[in-house]
Amino acid sequence: MLNLAKLASQMRHAAFDFREEASLFDGRRALVRQTWNGALLQEASLVEKLLQAKDFPWGSARPLEPLNHRAALPDLAPQHIVLATDGSQIVPSRHEISPCYLVNIGRIRYLYGTGERPLQESEPFLYHREQDLYTQVRRQFVGVSEQWIGLERGLKEFEELAELCVETRRLWPERPVLAMIDGSLTGLLPELMALPQTLQMTAFKRLAGAFNQIRSQGIPLCAYISQSRRTEVINFLRLQRCPYERPTCETLCTEGQEPCSGLAPFPDRQLWQDILDLGERSPLFTPLATTPEPLQGHELCFFYLHCGAEVARIEIPRWVADRPEWLMAVHGYVFSQVEKGRGYPIALAEAHNQAVVKSSDRAQFYALLSRKLADAQIGIQVSRKELKKRRGIV
Amino acid sequence: MTAFEHIGEVIEASTIHFLSQALQNPETGERQSPRLGRLVKARGEENGLYILGVVSHVETRSMDGVHRPVALNLTRRELREQQPQIFDLLSLEFRALIVGYWEKGIYYQHFPPYPPQIHDFTFACNSDEVIRFSERLFCLRNLIEAPGVHDEVVAAFIRQIWEVRGRDSEFLLKAGQELAYLLKDQYERLRSIAARLQL
Numbered sequence: 001m002l003n004l005a006k007l008a009s010q011m012r013h014a015a016f017d018f019r020e021e022a023s024l025f026d027g028r029r030a031l032v033r034q035t036w037n038g039a040l041l042q043e044a045s046l047v048e049k050l051l052q053a054k055d056f057p058w059g060s061a062r063p064l065e066p067l068n069h070r071a072a073l074p075d076l077a078p079q080h081i082v083l084a085t086d087g088s089q090i091v092p093s094r095h096e097i098s099p100c101y102l103v104n105i106g107r108i109r110y111l112y113g114t115g116e117r118p119l120q121e122s123e124p125f126l127y128h129r130e131q132d133l134y135t136q137v138r139r140q141f142v143g144v145s146e147q148w149i150g151l152e153r154g155l156k157e158f159e160e161l162a163e164l165c166v167e168t169r170r171l172w173p174e175r176p177v178l179a180m181i182d183g184s185l186t187g188l189l190p191e192l193m194a195l196p197q198t199l200q201m202t203a204f205k206r207l208a209g210a211f212n213q214i215r216s217q218g219i220p221l222c223a224y225i226s227q228s229r230r231t232e233v234i235n236f237l238r239l240q241r242c243p244y245e246r247p248t249c250e251t252l253c254t255e256g257q258e259p260c261s262g263l264a265p266f267p268d269r270q271l272w273q274d275i276l277d278l279g280e281r282s283p284l285f286t287p288l289a290t291t292p293e294p295l296q297g298h299e300l301c302f303f304y305l306h307c308g309a310e311v312a313r314i315e316i317p318r319w320v321a322d323r324p325e326w327l328m329a330v331h332g333y334v335f336s337q338v339e340k341g342r343g344y345p346i347a348l349a350e351a352h353n354q355a356v357v358k359s360s361d362r363a364q365f366y367a368l369l370s371r372k373l374a375d376a377q378i379g380i381q382v383s384r385k386e387l388k389k390r391r392g393i394v
Numbered sequence: 395m396t397a398f399e400h401i402g403e404v405i406e407a408s409t410i411h412f413l414s415q416a417l418q419n420p421e422t423g424e425r426q427s428p429r430l431g432r433l434v435k436a437r438g439e440e441n442g443l444y445i446l447g448v449v450s451h452v453e454t455r456s457m458d459g460v461h462r463p464v465a466l467n468l469t470r471r472e473l474r475e476q477q478p479q480i481f482d483l484l485s486l487e488f489r490a491l492i493v494g495y496w497e498k499g500i501y502y503q504h505f506p507p508y509p510p511q512i513h514d515f516t517f518a519c520n521s522d523e524v525i526r527f528s529e530r531l532f533c534l535r536n537l538i539e540a541p542g543v544h545d546e547v548v549a550a551f552i553r554q555i556w557e558v559r560g561r562d563s564e565f566l567l568k569a570g571q572e573l574a575y576l577l578k579d580q581y582e583r584l585r586s587i588a589a590r591l592q593l
Contacts, residue, residue, distance in 0.1 A: 112476065112478070117482075118479045120479060120482050
């Protein structure tokens, strides 16, 4: 139980801190803007400085278009198709009747401008085999972790999206199509990199396979990130404040006292909030971080888009960025999605609604599972701990 | 009795009424409501019964607690083109008060031995069925005595049969006599229904 009375005094302190933070933020905002204006004047030398910087410790990005480029909302054909997937999961509980887990993927296909029926459905995947539940790491059986299930869910989201692309292209070979996913295109990388070598290769293959499949259907892919906290553009601006010709941060500056440190923490989207008008997008950037070998050809690019309610970060693979008509399709159709969804892309919102597993669904999932196991005459047992959580004693 | 294309599916049923979810138009996804007072039937596939009911209440709303309908300022056509997902997220349900059933070629104007089963299909009765069922009007008692049924429903039911019977004034007279008999102690109610039979 949560003791709200005790929590209230802690919250008062938190509110005070937030206020202080907000006033600091305003100062930082002015500095960021000033630095930005300076950077516009010496863009080429900054990019060169970035490429030469040794051990630049902050994740940064390189502009692929002039810094002052602001693309206006393109005028596109109203007839188009938007595809989206999103996933959720029920993680295995060793206290429940059986150790198995479920990934549920919401699949959306909206056909605009024609009045054709949409597709809104969810596809559940049950993982129950020994190889689903245990991974062999250095000859040891290790039960799958929540991260592992999160990764499986993420891969499934891409794979299902790819499948949807193939099916849609077959049915509508000529219609412009956009494939959308929620969150970052590279959101799976941290989990992927943490995997043991053999599993990592399989996972990379699946991810690259999905990307390739989407590309082969001639469908631009994008990821929509709401309230992004990424700071690659701001980190690029650090170079504008750097007094050294060749920044060698480790040797030249003491940590925390760098001349460029006044810019952080400040998310990129706040900068673009001040610069972009409604419907406009920022120039394209590409992060300096190297792309893992299996994903070569799908290097990440991103831009920021003023959608009205917020400035969203839109991530696209390099092959989308390289085709102006696809870039325009992403720009225009994503904006229209946010308009239709009143602040958030409608296809992503509904993909989420299709995917979400409510607590009542979870209870039904276990009830159904126990019935099926009982039908198969398999003894079932809920742990004493789980039983105690469901019924207390006084 | 010929099976027409169904208009809904039973999602709740009891001895006295059944609730159906209206079927979606396969092309547009929209659900169409049957008229108030319309005679409908739920087909029991296995027991061979057709259970007849009078549409007494129609309700349309969001399918779940997540989606709240808001004004979008779009015409029907614009909705179909710009917000195609909403029709799948709207529910339309209609309740029918049971007034009788059909079994082996005979219409009965009393409660069926069993209620419809959940997932039975609901059909609108065709003219021939309406005419044959309304040869007698004993069922008006069930309709009038059903809890919470509005006079509007009784009047709409009679108007609908009158229409199907080619505006037969003899039928109207018979229905009026039956109502007068059933409501002999409730003059106010009789007047209320009669006023709604202004044709």
